[in-house]
Amino acid sequence: MKHYQLSDWVDYVRGVAPEEEQIPMTAHLGRGCRRCLGLARWLTRLNTIAEADACYHMPVEALELACAIYTREWLETPAGQGTRRRGRASTTRALRRTTTKKGEAD
Numbered sequence: 001m002k003h004y005q006l007s008d009w010v011d012y013v014r015g016v017a018p019e020e021e022q023i024p025m026t027a028h029l030g031r032g033c034r035r036c037l038g039l040a041r042w043l044t045r046l047n048t049i050a051e052a053d054a055c056y057h058m059p060v061e062a063l064e065l066a067c068a069i070y071t072r073e074w075l076e077t078p079a080g081q082g083t084r085r086r087g088r089a090s091t092t093r094a095l096r097r098t099t100t101k102k103g104e105a106d
Contacts, residue, residue, distance in 0.1 A: 001028070001031070001033060002028070003033070003035065003036060004025060004028070004036065006039070008021065008025065009025075009036070009039050009040055009043050010043055012025050012040065012043075013040060013043045013044045013047050014047055
């Protein structure tokens, strides 16, 4: 029984494999190859997650906080005003303010 490469299965589950490859791959799965069937199912789930993730747009505030946390700098707006250094405590306070719901206390 012929097994296909990981890259072939990735193309298969994304629907971009050439038709002349899809037909025998579908038949291979239909013959019950557990190894390839498991891989195809896993890649299908992974592809679903990746497609959903690609549709997500991160809020600008969250991106700025991530930059502040990991680079220890806070990017000021509007652009061109430069940056100012923030320590860990002030970054943590900024994160709490951003993630606290309206009406809740800090």
